[in-house]
Amino acid sequence: METQYRGAVLGGLICQLFFGIVLVAIYRALYAGKPQTMPLSHVTTYVWLQQAFFRMLVATDPELLDKIRTGAIAYDLCRPLHLYGYYYARILAQKLTGSVLRALPMLVFAALLPEGWGLCLPASVPALLLALLGLILGLFCVSALENITMAFTMRTLDPRGMQGMLNLLMMTLAGNILPLTLFPDSWQRVITLLPYAQLLDTPIRLYTGEYAVSQAPEALLIQICWTALLVFIGCTFWRTNQRKLIIQGG
Amino acid sequence: MSYISVDHLCKTFTVRKKREKGSLMREKETIHALKDVSFEIEKGELVGYIGPNGAGKSTTVKILSGILVPENGKVSVGGMTPWTDRKAHVRRIGVVFGQRSQLWWDVPLLDSYSLLRDIYRVSEADYQKRLNELTEALQLGNLLRTPLRLLSLGQRMRAELCGSLLHSPELLFLDEPTIGLDAVSKLALRDFLLWENQEKGTTILLTTHDMEDIAALCPRVMVIGHGEKLYDGGLQEMLSKYDTKRTVQVEEHRNIDHVIADMYRDLGI
Numbered sequence: 001m002e003t004q005y006r007g008a009v010l011g012g013l014i015c016q017l018f019f020g021i022v023l024v025a026i027y028r029a030l031y032a033g034k035p036q037t038m039p040l041s042h043v044t045t046y047v048w049l050q051q052a053f054f055r056m057l058v059a060t061d062p063e064l065l066d067k068i069r070t071g072a073i074a075y076d077l078c079r080p081l082h083l084y085g086y087y088y089a090r091i092l093a094q095k096l097t098g099s100v101l102r103a104l105p106m107l108v109f110a111a112l113l114p115e116g117w118g119l120c121l122p123a124s125v126p127a128l129l130l131a132l133l134g135l136i137l138g139l140f141c142v143s144a145l146e147n148i149t150m151a152f153t154m155r156t157l158d159p160r161g162m163q164g165m166l167n168l169l170m171m172t173l174a175g176n177i178l179p180l181t182l183f184p185d186s187w188q189r190v191i192t193l194l195p196y197a198q199l200l201d202t203p204i205r206l207y208t209g210e211y212a213v214s215q216a217p218e219a220l221l222i223q224i225c226w227t228a229l230l231v232f233i234g235c236t237f238w239r240t241n242q243r244k245l246i247i248q249g250g
Numbered sequence: 251m252s253y254i255s256v257d258h259l260c261k262t263f264t265v266r267k268k269r270e271k272g273s274l275m276r277e278k279e280t281i282h283a284l285k286d287v288s289f290e291i292e293k294g295e296l297v298g299y300i301g302p303n304g305a306g307k308s309t310t311v312k313i314l315s316g317i318l319v320p321e322n323g324k325v326s327v328g329g330m331t332p333w334t335d336r337k338a339h340v341r342r343i344g345v346v347f348g349q350r351s352q353l354w355w356d357v358p359l360l361d362s363y364s365l366l367r368d369i370y371r372v373s374e375a376d377y378q379k380r381l382n383e384l385t386e387a388l389q390l391g392n393l394l395r396t397p398l399r400l401l402s403l404g405q406r407m408r409a410e411l412c413g414s415l416l417h418s419p420e421l422l423f424l425d426e427p428t429i430g431l432d433a434v435s436k437l438a439l440r441d442f443l444l445w446e447n448q449e450k451g452t453t454i455l456l457t458t459h460d461m462e463d464i465a466a467l468c469p470r471v472m473v474i475g476h477g478e479k480l481y482d483g484g485l486q487e488m489l490s491k492y493d494t495k496r497t498v499q500v501e502e503h504r505n506i507d508h509v510i511a512d513m514y515r516d517l518g519i
Contacts, residue, residue: 075352077317079369080341242336243319 012055013102017109020051024117038181041120042208046179048110048119049204055098056139057170057199059146061091065159068150077245084238087150088231092143123209130216134203137223142199144230151237154245175201181210195230198223251326252290253453254314254421259287259323261309283309284320285477291455293420296447298468298485299457306477307457308347311423314455315345327421341370344419346410348426353398359409360394363416370417377416384412387442404435411439415446421453422446428460433507434515440466462507 027043030036036043064087067073076086110119122128149166153159171177173196180191180201191197202219205211211219261284269276283306291297301307312318313325316332316339325332332339353362367377385391388408393401401409407427414422424443428436444467446452456468464471464485471488473481481488 070350072350072352074312074317074347075345075350077336078315078340078343078345080337081369082337245318 009101013105016051016054016102016106020048020106020110023047023051028116036182038210040116042210043179043182044117045120045208046175046181046204048107049207050174050176050179050200052103052106052110053099053135053200054176055102056095056142057174057176058167059149059159059163061094061150064090064150065153068153069157073154077242083242084147084231084235087238088143088147088234091146091150092139095139095143095146120208122207124213126213127206127209130213130220131203131207134206134216134220134223135200137220137227138199138203141195141223141227141230144227144234145195145199147234148230148237151234151241154241170196170199173197174199175204181205193222195226198226251329253293253295253328254289254291254455255324255326256287256289256310256314257324259284259310259313259320259325261306261313261318261320282477284313284323287323287474287477287479289472289479289482291453293453294447294451295470296443296454296468297456298464298471299455299474300459300461300464300471301474301480303459305474307474308425310474311345311425311455311457315343315423316340341417342419343421343423344414344417345423346414346425346427348407348424348429351398351406351410353406353409353413355399356397358395358397359390359412362398363394363413366413366416372417376418380416380418381412384415387445388412389438403430404432407431408435408439411442418450419452422455424454424456424458426458427456428458428463436460436463436507443467 024044024047027040027047031040031043067076076083079086107119112118122131149159149163152162156162173180173191173194175181175197180188180197183191192201202211202223206216206219260282263281263283265279265281267277267279287306287310299307299310309318313320314327314332316336319333327339328342330339353359354365363381364377367374372380385394388411390405390408390412393405393409398406398409407430411427428439431439440463443454443456447454454467456463458464468485470483471481471485472479473488
């Protein structure tokens with residue numbers, strides 16, 4: 001079992017390193033042809049931070065989905081727990097362990113790469129601290145988002161269709177495919193307000209100084225508002241689900 | 251008022267079927283899982299709940315354990331309505347669904363149990379005392395460090411039962427707990443349930459298709475069929491009522507389960 005866990009971590013690590021290097025190479029080629037307004041080192045930093053915390057974004061909890069599908073969730077309903085909170089904690093824990101385990105070695109690797117390839121230093125010490133705070137809020141936000149997907153799954157029973165669509169939205173609008181900082185300015189004004197931008201884009205911008213320290217309260221406030229709203233929607237959803245519930249498989 | 255009182259309980263399910271050729275809409279069928287079921291159970295009783303497949307047994311158990319919400323009817327368990335006071339209600343009950351698992355597949359039993367201890371907020375002293383008691387009664391002592399996935403079906407069922415009883419529930423629902431068990435495990439399980447009922451005063455509602463379980467454990471049975479309660483009363487009365495054929499036995503044989511169990515023991519299995 002332990003070998004399997006180590007294998008999974010190592011495999012994921014190598015995969016993310018590969019994607020990181022390929023993406024950085026693409027942006028270097030782009031900049032060689034037509035330099036953009038944003039400095040290249042900020043783009044490479046953006047790419048590395050996105051890759052390092054990739055696990056935080058994607059939804060992967062086959063066990064919970066199986067429970068819903070087969071009806072084993074009946075047992076969870078006989079626990080003296082607030083159900084929304086129970087699943088929220090579960091999602092949060094999985095995202096946290098999954099990303100921290102990968103992020104540390106990846107960030108070390110990216111920091112060792114030569115100038116223009118790797119991770120640049122944070123804009124300042126306060127910027128780093130604010131980015132960490134933003135990252136924690138992002139984690140709360142993404143867990144709330146995924147818990148809504150779970151609540152949906154209790155209705156549709158099979159998450160694949162919706163999860164595929166949501167993952168695509170997530171990858172695009174969270175800045176994993178193309179850094180949000182490279183989108184046209186008019187687009188950015190809208191995209192940065194969406195919940196997906198609150199997950200990783202906001203903390204990365206705080207890190208690189210794209211959002212100045214003076215702008216930080218506003219950015220963090222948007223994150224908090226989205227988290228609160230998503231938690232509220234998820235809670236309501238779970239509550240109505242509980243009333244309409246049927247247990248699959250007798 | 252009785253400990254459990256169920257009053258005119260109704261529950262329906264809608265089943266959507268595959269569309270027939272030539273029709274535009276899918277056919278919907280409403281299944282009346284429970285039609286006006288009422289009964290009362292006193293504290294400390296051990297009641298068997300039987301009926302053919304699809305009669306509504308599991309639905310009753312799920313409503314009583316606060317999982318499902320019925321359309322109609324009143325239920326009170328120890329003064330609480332299961333589905334409205336779910337959190338407070340489930341703290342005092344234990345449930346075993348025979349064909350599902352509540353323990354974590356990849357981790358040793360002990361780790362699953364300590365997680366359950368935290369979920370139910372059982373104090374460490376109570377937990378240790380109860381765990382010792384249960385592992386002894388269910389013969390789980392040398393399995394505690396084994397992951398669930400390496401246990402046999404019978405061992406797993408005993409482990410599940412232990413998990414459901416760790417927080418010392420005052421009411422236990424068993425939904426086919428002896429499914430797939432060999433004679434030895436079945437007898438051990440029955441002894442244990444009797445002990446739990448008599449020593450701890452735990453109220454037990456047992457759902458099963460195994461009539462020997464019922465005969466060995468339950469002085470009172472309730473029979474349900476097509477969502478309606480058909481019989482409620484003593485087991486002996488029920489047997490003499492329906493047992494119209496008489497056979498005369500010259501030599502009294504023991505119960506076949508006991509014979510098989512002795513054979514297994516004899517062979518040292």
